Amino acid sequence: MNARDLISLMPGGVRAELRRISESYSMFYDKLSEIHLRCGARSSIVLNGKNVPIETRVSRGDMDAMIKDFSHGSLYAYRDSMLDGYIMLPDGIRVGICGRARYEGGRLLGVGEVLGVSVRIPHILPGVEEVAYREFCSCGGGMLIYSPPGVGKTTLLRALSRRLSSGRGARRVVIIDERDEFSFGGFFADSMVDILIGYPKGEGVEVALRTLSPEIIVTDEIGDTGEATALLRTVNAGVPVIASAHAASFGEAMRKRSVKLLSDAGVFVSAVGIFRGDGNIYSYICDRITQSERRC
DSSP: OOHHHHHTTSOHHHHHHHHHHHHHSTTHHHHEEEEEEEBTSOEEEEETTEEEEEOOOBOHHHHHHHHHHHTTTOGGGGHHHHHTTEEEEGGGEEEEEEEEEEEETTEEEEEEEEEEEEEEOOOOOTTHHHHHHHHHHHHSSEEEEEESTTSSHHHHHHHHHHHHTSSTTOOOEEEEETTSOSOOTTTTTTSOEEEEESOOHHHHHHHIIIIIOOSEEEEEEOOSHHHHHHHTHHHHHTOOEEEEEEOSSHHHHHHSHHHHHHHHTTSEEEEEEEEEOSTTOEEEEEEEOOHHHHHO
């Protein structure tokens, strides 16, 4: 699914307005990175890195119909991910859900009365994949990828996994895909990739090391220290890990308890930060994690 396909699922008024904008904006689909639709409030898009309001108002009926289309008419099939606040569409497109939570006995049962959606459209990060690939191949150990939210960590992890597991010198890569964000279409058709979908990181690491004989383990955002502790098992197994974390700088990343736990243990020996400037212009920073940083 590309940006054009996605727009075709939008309410009629929104669809028409976005198509009008696309006709007057050079490389519109390449520069469109987010769509935010809100009931009873101003909707907007992120175009070339900037917030652009759209005039069309979205009704409750429009929103309900769109959510039905996103879930292929079966909200129950997406119940678990909606409890975590999102619906995954094909090709790695994540739809964040804003609505009224339904609780019973202190337990979250579901999300009703959806009031807004936030759609992220992944884009290739020009040049960054090659930099991350070379850094990983030269660093001799695991690597952390960090950035502020929404810049493209998952997109980079996906591309890097394919690069490392295909072509000359391909290695066996196991991806622990807790939120089903990596496996779609034929993206890994020519790659030596095994994907554990829906496994919590701890269980995924255990299964990967016990049964799949990985040469590299890839996982998305490191959360609490419990998730970090699970990744420590890869040290004794001698399997490098590539993982990501939210952080605006290398220093901020190293101050996170979960990341520090892993870097102190030698799981991460290098880090690549990615950043988006004006428009969709990306920059990157590579750092080696030194012994002094491990002691901080």
